[in-house]
Amino acid sequence: MAFTFLEVRAIDASDDTFRVRSRHPAPLAESVRRRGIRTPLLVERRGERYRLVSGWGRWEARVENASLPCFVLPEDLSREAVWDIFLRDNEAWNVVEIGRVLRRLTDLPGLDPERIVKEKLPLLGARASQELYRRHLRLLELSPEAQLFIEEENLPLRRATVFFKLPADALDLLLSSTRELRFTLNELGEVLEMLEEVAHRDGVPAAELIRALRVGTPEKECFRRELRERRYPELSRYRERLQKLEDEMLFTVPVRIKWDAQLERPGVRLLVDLAEPGAVDVFERELAVNRGVLTRFFEIL
Amino acid sequence: MIQTNLAKILIEAEVAGTEVASSIRRNAHRVEVLELPASAVEEQLRHLGLTQGKRVLLVKEFRGRFFKQCQGLKADYACCNLHTLAEANGCAMECTYCILQYYMTTPHLSVFANLRDFGEEISRVIASQPDRLFRIGTGELSDSLLLDPLTESTRHMVPFFRRLPNAVLELKTKTDNVQNLLDLEHGGRTVVSWSVNPPKVVSTEELKTATLEDRLRAASQVALHGYPVGFHLDPMIHHPDWKAGYAFLVDALLDAVPPARIAWISLGTLRFPPEMKATIEARFPRSELRYGELVRGTDGKVRYLRPLRLEMYHWVVERLRRRLGQESAPIVYLCMESPEVWKRVFHEPAPTNAELEFRFAENYQRRFPEAQFLPPLLEDYHGFDAARSQTAFVAVEDFGL
Numbered sequence: 001m002a003f004t005f006l007e008v009r010a011i012d013a014s015d016d017t018f019r020v021r022s023r024h025p026a027p028l029a030e031s032v033r034r035r036g037i038r039t040p041l042l043v044e045r046r047g048e049r050y051r052l053v054s055g056w057g058r059w060e061a062r063v064e065n066a067s068l069p070c071f072v073l074p075e076d077l078s079r080e081a082v083w084d085i086f087l088r089d090n091e092a093w094n095v096v097e098i099g100r101v102l103r104r105l106t107d108l109p110g111l112d113p114e115r116i117v118k119e120k121l122p123l124l125g126a127r128a129s130q131e132l133y134r135r136h137l138r139l140l141e142l143s144p145e146a147q148l149f150i151e152e153e154n155l156p157l158r159r160a161t162v163f164f165k166l167p168a169d170a171l172d173l174l175l176s177s178t179r180e181l182r183f184t185l186n187e188l189g190e191v192l193e194m195l196e197e198v199a200h201r202d203g204v205p206a207a208e209l210i211r212a213l214r215v216g217t218p219e220k221e222c223f224r225r226e227l228r229e230r231r232y233p234e235l236s237r238y239r240e241r242l243q244k245l246e247d248e249m250l251f252t253v254p255v256r257i258k259w260d261a262q263l264e265r266p267g268v269r270l271l272v273d274l275a276e277p278g279a280v281d282v283f284e285r286e287l288a289v290n291r292g293v294l295t296r297f298f299e300i301l
Numbered sequence: 302m303i304q305t306n307l308a309k310i311l312i313e314a315e316v317a318g319t320e321v322a323s324s325i326r327r328n329a330h331r332v333e334v335l336e337l338p339a340s341a342v343e344e345q346l347r348h349l350g351l352t353q354g355k356r357v358l359l360v361k362e363f364r365g366r367f368f369k370q371c372q373g374l375k376a377d378y379a380c381c382n383l384h385t386l387a388e389a390n391g392c393a394m395e396c397t398y399c400i401l402q403y404y405m406t407t408p409h410l411s412v413f414a415n416l417r418d419f420g421e422e423i424s425r426v427i428a429s430q431p432d433r434l435f436r437i438g439t440g441e442l443s444d445s446l447l448l449d450p451l452t453e454s455t456r457h458m459v460p461f462f463r464r465l466p467n468a469v470l471e472l473k474t475k476t477d478n479v480q481n482l483l484d485l486e487h488g489g490r491t492v493v494s495w496s497v498n499p500p501k502v503v504s505t506e507e508l509k510t511a512t513l514e515d516r517l518r519a520a521s522q523v524a525l526h527g528y529p530v531g532f533h534l535d536p537m538i539h540h541p542d543w544k545a546g547y548a549f550l551v552d553a554l555l556d557a558v559p560p561a562r563i564a565w566i567s568l569g570t571l572r573f574p575p576e577m578k579a580t581i582e583a584r585f586p587r588s589e590l591r592y593g594e595l596v597r598g599t600d601g602k603v604r605y606l607r608p609l610r611l612e613m614y615h616w617v618v619e620r621l622r623r624r625l626g627q628e629s630a631p632i633v634y635l636c637m638e639s640p641e642v643w644k645r646v647f648h649e650p651a652p653t654n655a656e657l658e659f660r661f662a663e664n665y666q667r668r669f670p671e672a673q674f675l676p677p678l679l680e681d682y683h684g685f686d687a688a689r690s691q692t693a694f695v696a697v698e699d700f701g702l
Contacts, residue, residue: 131350201592234594235606262596263607266641300608 001074003040005067011041012049013059018086020100022151024057032061040069042089044082053082054089079108087123095157096147098124099136135161143168149175153185162189165196170206177210181220191224194231202230238263238300245297249290253283259301268297303476303511305393305410305447308356310334311342316362316414324453325360325412346409351584354408355393358448363387363413368422371441377600379640379651382658383436383471386423388413388454389443394475395508397588398536401442403577412448416457427468432681434662434674437462440473440494447476455481463488467674469665471531475510477519483526489672492564493523494531497554499546502538506588513550517557524562529669532558535569535636537613539593539605544616551620560625564665568617569636570610571595572602599639607642614646632664655682 031038041055052059053073062068073082083105093101101124105116117133126132135157139147142163150160163171174195178188199206209230213223229236239261246257254273260266272283287294310332312322317336326334337345342359349357371383391410392401413419427435439445439458449455455472462470463486470491472482482493495516498506503513511519524530532554537547555563571590573581578591595603604610614635621633635643640651652660662677 197592232594232596234609235596238606238608262598264596264598264604266607 001071003069003071006043006050006070007067008062008064010049011043011052011059011068011070012046013052015046015051017051017104018053019056020097020104021056022148024060028057029061032058033063036066037062037068040071042073042085043070044073044077045075054086080111083108083120084123087120091125093124094151094154095136095160096139096151098126099139102133102137103140132157138164143172145172145175149178155185159185159189162192165192166199166206170195170199170210173207173210177214177223181223183220187220187224191227194227198227198230235263242297242300245293248293251283251286251290253279253286255283259297263301266298266301268294268301302450302478302480303394303447303509305358305451306356307332307358307393307410307451309345310358310360311345312336312360312414313342313362314338316360319414319416320457321412321414321416321452321454322360325358325451328451328453346407349408351402351408355391355395355410357409358451359409359411360414361411362415363418366422367413367419368426368437371438374654375600375637377639378637379635379643379657380654381436381634381636381661382654383438385441386419386437386439387442388419388439388445388458389448389452391442392444393447394444394510395585396475396510397506397508397581397585397590398538398571398573400573400577402580402584403574405442410443410448412452412454416454420461423468424465427465431467432675432678433467433658434665434677435468436471436661437468438471438473440471444474444476445472446474446478446493449478449481453481456485459485459487459491462490465490469672473531473533475507475516477511477515479519479523482523482528487528489527489529489669492529492531493520494533494564495520496533496535497550498534498536498538499543499550501542501546502540506538506590508585513553517553520554521557524558527671528562529564529665530558530562531565531567532563533567533569533636534617535567536571537568537617538571538590539609539613540589543613547613547617548620551617551624555621555624560631561629561668563631564669565632565634565661566621567634567636568614569638570605570613572598572604572637574601575603578603600637610638611642611645614642618646629668631668632661655679658682 037055037058039055039058041058042053043050044053045051050070050072059068073085077085087101102116102120105111105120106113111120113130113133117130118128121128121133126136139150139160142150146163146168149155150163166174174188174192177183183191195206195209198204199209213226218226242259246259249255249257256271258269258271274280274283307329310325310329312325312334314336316322335345339361342361346354346357346359365387367387369385369387371380371385374380374382389410389412390407391405392399393410423437427433446455458470459482462468468490471494472491473494473496475496479493482491497513497516500513503510520530520532534547534550537543540546571593575597581588581591594606594609596606598604605613618633625631625633634657635646638646643651656679659677659679659682662674662682665672666674666676
């Protein structure tokens with residue numbers, strides 16, 4: 001490869017064949033601003049000008065009117081060879097970027113999906129698997145908002161594919177809610193799953209469900225609680241009944257009433273704070289008064 | 302007959318001369334059969350996914366312990382002390398809830414050809430406890446009869462168990478592959494059992510299995526040939542019209558096989574490790590299982606809410622009681638449930654594992670005298686209990702609110 005310095009105007013940045021990343025790390029821009037471009041860009045000649053192959057982050061952080069250090073790729077390289085150089089010159093791909101690369105590779109003549117899986121996925125840091133190939137490509141079917149979210153959060157593929165559970169309109173609505181309600185990623189995954197399950201079970205569009213849950217702009221915990229109640233209506237009904245029973249019980253001694261919220265463990269536990277001997281008699285009397293209510297716990301538990 | 306749709310059979314050279322290998326070659330018809338050294342087999346099996354793996358059968362020597370206690374045995378459960386025999390691994394049918402898709406590390410089917418070794422192991426163990434009746438099942442990591450048209454393994458196992466003085470073989474299946482059984486001398490010491498569900502559940506969640514009708518026809522057929530029959534209503538699936546579905550099922554199986562010929566009936570509801578949910582969703586996107594009200598149980602598996610499970614059990618048990626009556630009824634029991642659930646379902650304290658195992662032995666000996674087992678004594682079963690943990694209050698922190 002020949003090394004040279006090129007004027008900014010010699011590089012045609014409108015050709016985005018190799019532009020895959022939508023954002024670059026802030027430290028890179030800061031470094032370029034302070035010290036200039038120290039690692040040469042990779043370019044290939046295109047008539048009078050040059051096409052940028054690798055180094056888009058450095059390019060974007062460039063100082064205008066600077067001379068840019070560049071390696072010029074040999075002109076007799078095949079398209080596939082240029083892509084291989086590009087792939088080897090970059091790393092730390094997020095899952096959407098991998099999808100973008102894979103899509104562009106499928107357009108190369110002589111490169112079939114089997115070869116892409118076997119030879120190119122490892123260059124992208126992914127295992128050579130047909131299933132992974134398909135899933136990465138499928139991410140590109142998500143809306144731009146969803147893709148942006150995945151990229152911003154740098155979600156692994158396992159988490160990103162959960163986004164397929166909802167149709168585009170519902171997903172975009174949920175993602176905008178996520179920013180407002182500040183779901184963690186785990187909470188988002190749980191919410192996505194429950195939304196899909198409720199929507200499917202009840203035959204309700206997921207977007208409608210999200211809107212209904214967002215009436216009155218609730219806080220995160222309210223949103224999640226109401227969604228869980230819709231997802232688990234029987235469990236919610238039983239819990240409501242048990243809570244009502246708990247509210248019916250009257251004690252003057254401090255008593256905590258505990259029961260398994262998942263209803264799996266049988267029985268109910270009373271934790272009594274007996275601060276003085278007299279409290280024992282009081283508790284005994286009050287227990288007798290509450291016996292009927294206590295017994296009703298066992299209809300469920 | 303349920304076919305396996307095999308694409309390839311690999312026979313390890315070390316077992317090429319066995320009867321199982323001979324049977325397979327004879328019955329393979331158009332399926333490609335390759336005999337390879339064990340070292341070359343690995344290359345054939347590499348890169349097989351779960352679905353592709355179901356079309357490849359490996360015939361090999363098994364070097365571990367064939368004979369173990371049921372892997373479902375846990376201290377939290379009231380357990381029947383079933384023993385299992387590892388005659389084969391893997392299954393070509395596709396039940397959406399099957400634990401094998403989560404559990405098995407090898408996607409292909411395997412059959413173990415060293416039958417003589419397992420025979421020796423069983424004989425040694427049961428001889429060491431001559432007063433105990435062992436129930437030994439082959440359908441834990443595979444279907445007992447799916448591969449039988451190919452391997453003819455029942456032609457060896459059934460006569461072998463006929464000669465054992467204190468063991469009963471259980472062949473558990475979702476197929477109707479009973480042809481090889483019909484001319485065997487079983488001596489009442491082989492029980493053929495079927496996992497069953499209402500037709501709607503079979504069609505949506507038990508793919509590539511025999512229809513309920515075919516299973517019951519096969520059950521009726523083996524019953525006519527003197528085999529005791531078992532039924533496993535497991536897993537029961539909560540679905541719209543589940544009551545009508547399970548009522549129909551109970552009536553259908555009791556119409557197919559007279560109660561006097563039913564050895565046992567087990568009940569269990571859907572349960573699986575929570576991590577398996579993603580596998581079910583990926584492999585069976587049309588399955589409705591994951592939309593149920595499944596919560597994490599005390600054993601870590603997701604299950605229906607306990608009140609829902611109790612409702613389902615009550616419904617089925619009541620129907621069974623009405624049809625079976627008291628006299629000479631088969632054992633009805635729960636699988637993988639706590640003693641507390643057992644008590645709520647049967648309105649009596651759960652037996653210990655040893656007591657339950659004794660009840661199985663007593664019931665079988667009394668109701669199937671043709672098996673000629675000696676009457677069991679309860680004291681011979683003491684000492685076979687797993688320690689049960691307390692299912693109730695262990696610590697305040699256990700109650701997550």
